[in-house]
Amino acid sequence: MHVLRLITFNLLLSLCLPLHSETVTLAVASNFKHTALQLKKSFEETHTHRIRLVSASSGKLYAQILQKAPFDIFLSADQHKPQRLQQQGLIADKRRFTYAIGQLVLFSADKELDVKHCLMQGCYKKLALANAQHAPYGVAAEQTLKNLTLKKSTNKRLIRAENINQSLQFILSKNVELGFIAASQLKQIKPLPAPDSKNIWQVAESLYPPILQDAVLLKTAETNPAALALWDFLQSSAAQGIIKAASYHIPSADTGQ
Template identity: 45%
Template sequence: MKYLFSLLLLILPLVSAAAEVSVAVASNFTAPMREIAAAFEQQSGYRAILAFGSSGKFYAQIHNGAPFQLFLSADQSKPAALEQDGLTVSGSRFTYALGTLALLTANEDANPEALLRNGDYRKLALANPRLAPYGAAAMEVLAGLGLTDTATPRLVLGENIAQTYQFVISGNAQLGFVARSQVAANDNLADRYWLVPNELYQPIRQDAVLLKSGADNPAAQALMNFLRSDAAVAIMQHYGYGLPDRN
């Protein structure tokens, strides 16, 4: 009996670890991922441990051995680079959502597109383009509109898209390029953002990948599958994400 009890103590931590999955999630996907994780947990019984931040920082952390098992990036390049470096499960990478850029204003009575084009603002917030794909997309928009020189001295760079959103909501920046998902489900912001035309920036294809650290974790594989489910897709659509071909 003493032997069996000792064996049980050794097994229980392994069972507990297998019942949860650690996920690195790009900041733009915070709200939908929280809902998706809740639905996943209810359906599967597994637990998703979520961390939110910039895709660039997560890429570096994963390279340095951070114990994530899934990575939901805001782009394709970082999961693809991890794949090339042999840090992912072969064939697991797929596009889970298509991101959309919005220009948000702190002024309830202002037209954000007009403010941007006229230069009638003091500070323009965007996510650091070296770390965050939405920031890189924002720089594309400025270049396409011929506004780079006007905007550059007034830029305020957020570490990620969540911090960028806070710059605008707090009034520290009069304008900010954010993810549509951050404003789409908030009725109070319905008249305060401009949905940036897709032709002004390269498509923001957001890829998920199963990391080698999660290869033997059934919870990790279950969540990868759940991201393709009708339930998860409905949540993404609610937050304004475009959907890739699911076939």
């Protein structure tokens, strides 16, 4: 009887702990969550480790990391916050790289609207963009308007969304005629808009500073094999393929590593 109990106990125990499987907690900026879910799927298909995904704005995740949140890897929507974490000694040595470069687009829910023409002519009442104070896509949008010398004429008509998700929300609910969002968000719209339709304008990269999104491995994760495996995976060509397919660019120096 005793032996049987012991065997059952061991069997149950082994069910709970698959071989060499650890969990890595991945904190991602909300605008990357969609892509992170695809990365998670691909990672878990090829590894025994499991990913626990946490998402919030980069600013909130940053504040939580300062307060010792149990995160292993942080995918920020910008470069600034990872740099600050690095300066504060919270990052494992040399464990920071640019995992994606965001692409800015101008978009309208009105399929017949030529958004670029409309922007240049000022044919709209309201234009949404993310708040440049803390959203990198907001900085890019403001810079674009400045480079097109539209800043003055648009200023009073700008609606500053909390982030690009809200910017898209304002566009889709037609509370604004057009707005700046990330190219990656277009993939989440149903029905999927055709990339060459006139209500989408891929803003030329020369018009705004590159939206570099950095990943960091936190110092506390250095001994977690799952975190290290995910860190390598994020830099693999498999992961880069997923990120590119989600309409981000990858730094050219890193490709083909």
